[in-house]
Amino acid sequence: MKTKVLAIDDSRTIRNLLAATLEEAGFEYHCAVDGREGVDMYDDVAPDVVITDINMPNLDGFGVIEELRGTGINSKVPILVLTTESAPEMKARARDAGATGWITKPFDDQSLIFALKRVTGAVA
Structure with a gap:
């Protein structure tokens, strides 16, 4: 699976x-265009891992993390x-909200795949 x-x-x-990189590496890829859509489709997708940007309309990445972690x-x-932001206070805020890790854009394909495998324990 x-x-x-x-x-x-x-x-x-x-x-x-992301679609090209992840599908080529053998992951099943689903995407949302903003935080609200991502949170709304979470239950239907039942992902093994979530990748979120920070700066988005409707619900930013901090809101995504807080909503997903808030349900228990x-x-x-x-x-x-996965964001262009790199300020330590933003990283701390994301970590405090429940983020597992932080990757700065532009991303390196192999580093992203390695991080995904590491946090999910997956082979792909």
């Missing part, structure tokens, strides 16, 4: 790059932040 990834990013370019059911699913 493939590892399911739910990627939440308002950038079509990033979603397309989702406390074990890893959440990786």
Whole structure:
């Protein structure tokens, strides 16, 4: 069974790059165009890992993390932040909200795949 990834990013370019990278590596890829859509589709997708941007319309990445962690059911699913932001206070805020890790854009394909495998224990 493939590892399911739910990627939440308002950038079509990033979603397309993630799709190409993750599908080629053997992951099952699902995406949402903003935080609200991502949270709303979470239960239907039942992902093994979530990747979220921080700066998005409707619900930002911090809101995504807080909503997913707030239900209790989702406390074990890893959440990786993929963003252009790199300020230590933003990383701390994401970690405090329940993020598992932080990756700065632009991302390196192999580093992203390695991080996903590490946090999910998956082979792909």
